[in-house]
Amino acid sequence: MLENIVTYLVDLVADWGYLxxxxxxxxxxxxxxxxxxxxxxxxxxxxxTGQMNLYMAFAAGAFGSLAGALFNYYxxxxxxxxxxxxxGKYVGITDEKMAKFESFxxxxxxxxxxxxxxxxxxxxYISLPAGLAKMNIFTFSLYTTLGAGIWVAILLAIGYYIGDxxxxxxxxxxxxxxYLLLVVGxxxxxxxxxxxxxxxxx
Numbered sequence: 001m002l003e004n005i006v007t008y009l010v011d012l013v014a015d016w017g018y019l020x021x022x023x024x025x026x027x028x029x030x031x032x033x034x035x036x037x038x039x040x041x042x043x044x045x046x047x048x049t050g051q052m053n054l055y056m057a058f059a060a061g062a063f064g065s066l067a068g069a070l071f072n073y074y075x076x077x078x079x080x081x082x083x084x085x086x087x088g089k090y091v092g093i094t095d096e097k098m099a100k101f102e103s104f105x106x107x108x109x110x111x112x113x114x115x116x117x118x119x120x121x122x123x124x125y126i127s128l129p130a131g132l133a134k135m136n137i138f139t140f141s142l143y144t145t146l147g148a149g150i151w152v153a154i155l156l157a158i159g160y161y162i163g164d165x166x167x168x169x170x171x172x173x174x175x176x177x178x179y180l181l182l183v184v185g186x187x188x189x190x191x192x193x194x195x196x197x198x199x200x201x202x
Contacts, residue, residue, distance in 0.1 A: 018056050022064035029068025029124050029148070031091045036065075040152055044159020054160075058152055065117070065148035066141060069127040073140060076131030084128065098128065105129035113140055117147025 016023075024039045040061050046052040076084060084098055105112050105126060113135070116126035130140055 018052075018060040021057060021060035022067070025061050025064030025152075026068035026071070029065040029127075030071050031088075031093060031124060031128070036061075036151065037155060040155035041159035044156035044161075046159075047156065048160045054156070058149070058156060061152035061156070062145055062149040065152065066145050068124065069144045069148070070141070072124065072127035073131040073135075073137075076128050077134060081132060093125070093128075097125070101125050102129040102132065105133065110135055110139055110143065114143035114147040117144060118151055123147075123151070 021039060021043055025036060028036045028039065040057075043052060043057045043061065047054045047057055081098075084093060085095060088094070088098060101122070104116075104122070106129070108115070110130075113126055113130050117123045127140075127144070
């Protein structure tokens with residue numbers, strides 16, 4: 001069963017090509033619940049078999065993620081909190097969840113748009129409070145692309161090296177997620193320390 005699903009996903013990515021990667025990653029990076037693993041890991045395997053170019057696959061994944069994040073950002077930038085409060089529930093964004101996203105963004109600042117790209121379950125939603133706060137678009141795009149690029153590279157690497165060993169994928173993803181959470185915690189701590197130090201000098 002699992003092997004059939006993986007084979008289907010690999011074939012789907014192969015058929016749609018780089019445009020398919022871009023569109024599916026944009027979908028994943030918006031507020032629709034669509035896992036990036038089912039796109040980029042098969043893409044990594046196709047790179048391994050020579051059916052895709054590594055740099056093209058990476059660019060399609062990273063910029064697709066940015067496109068989805070910009071969709072969320074501008075949605076909140078122009079339509080604001082009332083729109084999310086009214087329609088967010090239809091895609092699983094409750095008032096409680098939105099309050100948590102805003103609290104996280106307000107607590108850790110703009111660096112959270114980078115860090116959260118590496119955290120499953122929150123990566124696509126951190127763009128919403130960034131849009132509400134009208135975060136500088138260049139900084140937002142830079143942090144989002146860097147964070148998304150790291151995640152895309154990791155998934156491509158998994159697909160490239162163990163794409164034909166399906167039973168290992170879940171194990172490696174779990175381990176990598178734990179390591180990334182530790183890295184995110186360290187980066188956040190350093191950012192907060194430097195930010196507070198800078199504020200004291202003013």
